[in-house]
Amino acid sequence: MTGYWGKGLIGLGAIVALIGCGQELAEPPVSSVAEFELPIPISNNAVALAEGPDGPTLYSFNGLKSGKSWQDTSNAAFACIISIKECEEIAPVPVDEGRLASSAVTLAGKVYLFGGYTVAENGDEVSTPEVFAFDPKTKDYKRLADMPTPVDDMVALPYRGRYIYLVSGWHDEGNVSLVQLYDTEFNTWSVATEFPGKPVFGHAGGLANHSMIIADGVAVAGLVDGKRKFAAAPFAWRGDIDPGDPERITWRAVDAHPGGPQYRMAAMGDGDRGMILFAGGGDNPYNYNGIGYDGVPAKPTERVFGYDLKADQWTELAKLAEPSMDHRALAKSGENYYIMGGMDADQAVTARIMKFRIDD
Template structure:
């Protein structure tokens, strides 16, 4: 799912492709189902557990640019190319962060619901197909933020807040914030949220993120929040970046890696394969929709 190169409402799609490691060509797969009239969605989140991919939410865009957050949750069997509809999200969100704990619980942290951000942490249990509410996110509620989890500690950074104006239209402002949430080992719904120092004091939007052992990695993204066409909410085209932030959850320090010139943005997940960080698609320089798979060397040192 996502946005094709035309970058308008008609370019929003629900298409799926898969690449078997070792093969050279991507193969089309069954499109993602939807309970909504419009099938294509933007800003969905996805995580994998074993041979399944869990897909959450996203939003549709119509001709009049109306946006609706989808409540849909699907489990996709990668090997069988089949979907199973799961319990809908209690509060539909898009542009959220999805994190897996104990290969059972999936946490959706903050995100956008129809007309504004929420501070909820919604937890899906893959064994019981049920939802629960965890301790709410204590940072500024945001969309387009980034996050990772290592052990029972999750780190959430940045994103975009909705800021009201005096007798004027609201604004979308980037927020430079990082929080660490420690999940209670006896109660997975209890999270102790604490502020973290920010690695650069400059917020990023829609970075790619994952974990590698005891490190949480956030990569690329933009310093100017933007609409789905890549143009900033301030009317200025959003620039892509390539710096990486690496946080050690045990030593509690950040390391900032300089950019490699492979600038990109509009990501969410970040893959790790054979000591490489891998991004698929996204947007590049001049907001061009990418058809590239970019692999960057990475060592856990």
Template structure:
């Protein structure tokens, strides 16, 4: 998802230092000038009124007010009975946020409608486009564990608090990745459709209300993958692919792969897909991801290296645990960096990453032993990064691994000491 650089909001954000990072991968070393804060900056945002995981999240700006949303998802019991269609909204107003006794609070919204008999659903995706939120797909689960991918698309307006049903998806998908281009087109990349994954890139035009197919995804079709977009460049990583067998039912396997897709500036339905070197060689499932125009980077947070069913237990029968690393892809340099994070807790089971005035958060998800949480967790801040980028000057010849395998030179800031702290090596798992 791409969230544009928001207007300044007077939140209580305490900035940490922005270190340099390096990590060892297989037989080579990636050394990089780090641009993500190792210490997640705490922000004064309350927890959700109830724990929820696998919820669709989004954010929009209307004038000087930011609206943050959580739609549907899974409750603490983690059974089919705990799949719901409840929705919540957090309003961050510039005037209110400066008053200590008037901190923002989550507000209940009308439940998300559905064309299916079962109203609650999992693995939906939501994106903000201009002053509205668009909610796509997801799946229902019944007591016999039957799962149905829904074709539903709804537009929610914060100003009217109403949902509007839109043209359904040509191919209903869940656990897809949704990316916004030109504040108009929404790209649904791959995902699960009832009985298997699809390689489709379905594009919804929010101006005309019509669907079209873009160049298909060239990787193995997956679900539970993650991605972000900046301008016309998107990056998609990992997820789960389907493995067929001759003597037993299909099985699921982690898909370790990253792809870069560049949208043709003359034709929004033409995408040039290219492979990217993977940052670690170990896939993660249901990460939170987003692109950031201010830094020209795409960030991946959390997820699990053990793909799992909706209850957090792996398809291999083993409990899944969350990963706390942050993957950072620099679009201009085509390089990866992986900083450590000092976020409150590693998280997994996400549908998106939200930017709150330069601090990037997840809403809900699973922490610890597949514990469904209500927490809003701050993972890192890019405020210092933007400052450093604007003041940087060449002073070092630190090498970094590019996606084509060639060593390139990066620039280290010498004008701001907060940009020069050295971080410990973080190894691939």
């Protein structure tokens, strides 16, 4: 990553039409721009939902502010209370520099925040090792055991209310195939079965029950004039976890989703549906300003789709009213899914919070 920076920025969308199981629904699902927004525009932010003092609350950590320069990397944090439709700035992540491409996961009432990368004035980037547990009740951060291999732009997945997987991602000078496994009960790290696909950053995925889906991302495709060339990786892998040993994952390639690879989709596993959901994403790997590494501006997608774990196939679910890209994760409260911040179709950083539903 040294020598270039900014692996994505996101926008937000609203759903206006939905197709389920190949049949058009008579009534589209509820979808809208939420009636509240983040205090400032922020993109490439880590997102999670947890039970706060005032009920279900959306949290945003780190990210990139609207100036989109190295000086606009942020460690700011925000809490958005769903019931009263209000957002407030809370204590920042306790690090000296802003972070891009960090990940957040909620387990047992706490939000676990992993890594990210810093950007220097000369463009140098460093993957950071920090792990924090944020307590929504006290709004305090607790420093935990560092990642053995610092990664950013990885996929972070919760499992069984105890474990968190970090799948692939970028480490300082290149992508890694590691699947790092964090045990929240003992604050320890181990290594799970290695990711068999081409190592990537900016990929997306989710975990439901005992299975995960990892899709797309950006791979290093060689050197051109001494500089790395980046290319979209149009693939999907299914990882089935051994219920008796969380370090054992049986991986197999599955069909890539229709419509071509997307960069930095919002994604999550939904155990109730037995599905991994994906929304938005950019059609061209891009730098911090939303312009592709090839000089072509990235175009966000309006698609929402999912991988049905039982049927072992992709399902087209919805269409966003406004295309979006550069998300870290989806969040869900009740029947509503949320996307916080990001970039719009003009590569402008936004404070919008979008919500949508998917009818059965």
